[in-house]
Amino acid sequence: MEEFEFKVKQKCTNNYGRICELKTPHGVIETPVFMPVGTQATVKGLEPEELEKLGAQIILSNTYHLFIRPGEELIAKAGGLHKFMHWNKPILTDSGGFQVFSLSKLRKITDEGVEFRSHVDGSLQFISPEKAIGIQNKLGSDIVMAFDECTHTDIGYEKARLAMERTLSWLDRCYKVQNNPKQMLFPIVQGNIFADLRLESLKRTLPYAKVGFSIGGLSVGEPKPKMYEMLDVLAPHYPENKARYLMGVGSPDCLIEGVIRGIDMFDCVLPTRIARNGTAFTSEGKVIIKNAKYREDFTALDHNCDCPACKNYTRAYIRHLMNVNEMLGAKLISLHNLHYLTHLMEDIKSAIREDKLLEFREEYLKKTGY
RNA sequence: GGAAGAGUUCCCGAGUGGCUAAAGGGAACAGACUGUAAAUCUGUCGUCUCUGACUUCGAUGGUUCGAAUCCAUCCUCUUCCA
Numbered sequence: 001m002e003e004f005e006f007k008v009k010q011k012c013t014n015n016y017g018r019i020c021e022l023k024t025p026h027g028v029i030e031t032p033v034f035m036p037v038g039t040q041a042t043v044k045g046l047e048p049e050e051l052e053k054l055g056a057q058i059i060l061s062n063t064y065h066l067f068i069r070p071g072e073e074l075i076a077k078a079g080g081l082h083k084f085m086h087w088n089k090p091i092l093t094d095s096g097g098f099q100v101f102s103l104s105k106l107r108k109i110t111d112e113g114v115e116f117r118s119h120v121d122g123s124l125q126f127i128s129p130e131k132a133i134g135i136q137n138k139l140g141s142d143i144v145m146a147f148d149e150c151t152h153t154d155i156g157y158e159k160a161r162l163a164m165e166r167t168l169s170w171l172d173r174c175y176k177v178q179n180n181p182k183q184m185l186f187p188i189v190q191g192n193i194f195a196d197l198r199l200e201s202l203k204r205t206l207p208y209a210k211v212g213f214s215i216g217g218l219s220v221g222e223p224k225p226k227m228y229e230m231l232d233v234l235a236p237h238y239p240e241n242k243a244r245y246l247m248g249v250g251s252p253d254c255l256i257e258g259v260i261r262g263i264d265m266f267d268c269v270l271p272t273r274i275a276r277n278g279t280a281f282t283s284e285g286k287v288i289i290k291n292a293k294y295r296e297d298f299t300a301l302d303h304n305c306d307c308p309a310c311k312n313y314t315r316a317y318i319r320h321l322m323n324v325n326e327m328l329g330a331k332l333i334s335l336h337n338l339h340y341l342t343h344l345m346e347d348i349k350s351a352i353r354e355d356k357l358l359e360f361r362e363e364y365l366k367k368t369g370y
Numbered sequence: 371g372g373a374a375g376a377g378u379u380c381c382c383g384a385g386u387g388g389c390u391a392a393a394g395g396g397a398a399c400a401g402a403c404u405g406u407a408a409a410u411c412u413g414u415c416g417u418c419u420c421u422g423a424c425u426u427c428g429a430u431g432g433u434u435c436g437a438a439u440c441c442a443u444c445c446u447c448u449u450c451c452a
Contacts, residue, residue: 220404271404279402292399
């Protein structure tokens with residue numbers, strides 16, 4: 001019996017949407033799936049039990065951040081990340097490739113790897129492809145990401161091409177050292193916003209994709225139509241029997257557009273971050289809870305939601321919590337937003353089963369204004 | 371009763387003759403956030419017929435080309451002494 005398996009269960013006829021199953025050592029994931037992000041071994045503000053209840057199937061964590069604190073050795077001593085954080089379902093760890101992008105002022109890239117100034121104490125740290133995989137081995141996540149170079153949108157063709165080449169050569173090194181049968185390596189397609197680079201990257205990346213692969217370097221500042229254009233370029237060339245993971249995408253409209261373009265997996269900090277800053281996704285559009293119009297609104301955050309935040313509390317109360325900076329406010333909205341996206345994926349799956357995904361998109365966008 | 375000090379735009383608070391509609395906070399209001407250096411950041415925040423005009427710094431009167439800033443009187447508050 002294989003530790004990892006990927007199966008397509010159902011497909012749309014007039015677009016690339018599909019329902020699949022991804023088997024991992026910690027359970028089976030039904031896709032399309034939204035994966036909440038728990039960078040520092042916690043989805044900010046929520047207990048694993050709460051995540052499980054709201055429907056999360058798999059969560060993300062982060063190699064760079066856990067390497068900096070508390071260190072992978074400590075997590076290994078604790079018995080691995082699952083045990084350390086008390087989450088017994090699948091975990092995907094990002095490699096630190098995104099930090100190459102987001103901590104760009106604090107790092108220096110060479111062919112060997114990336115030198116970071118720790119954002120915590122300024123100390124010099126080094127991550128190579130081999131080290132990124134080594135750390136992820138110690139963490140014990142189910143899906144490990146290749147160490148890639150995620151680039152800014154505006155770097156131009158030549159630099160984008162070099163970053164793509166570097167990502168491919170780093171991928172080869174990751175592949176060679178990733179030997180843990182309980183972990184699956186997902187390679188990452190790069191190529192910035194250039195169609196030919198994207199296609200070349202996909203073609204040269206696929207040989208390394210045993211169960212699935214991901215598309216990185218999108219949703220990093222480029223306009224949405226540009227992202228969709230890249231996905232449209234790639235979609236006809238995906239092998240059917242591999243999971244496709246679009247990294248860092250998570251607004252409701254992008255999730256639907258992604259599924260239509262054949263994406264199976266998504267992750268994003270958006271639902272939890274905007275929650276902490278006071279914004280909720282709802283079935284009637286975005287609700288910025290601090291707005292004065294909600295001062296005496298004693299109805300639920302989302303009128304069509306049965307999550308604990310919506311069942312038990314009012315907009316006026318949550319607004320009050322956010323206004324006085326009480327942590328329960330951020331927690332309740334986080335809970336709701338993740339519940340919302342998880343259930344959006346359920347609705348998407350229903351639409352796929354009925355083969356009405358395009359109709360679903362049209363109705364959804366009209367209803368919510370996203 | 372005597373002495374010292376203080377009153378600034380919603381609040382706290384800087385400013386002691388022109389560069390001041392008045393620093394800086396806070397509150398309020400609005401917005402952003404997409405593989406988390408984010409419970410963060412940005413904008414607005416006297417009024418209007420708004421690239422200009424008008425009214426504001428306890429009150430009134432005065433000095434000056436010009437006053438939140440100097441002078442006089444009054445009002446209010448704080449602290450100290452009896």
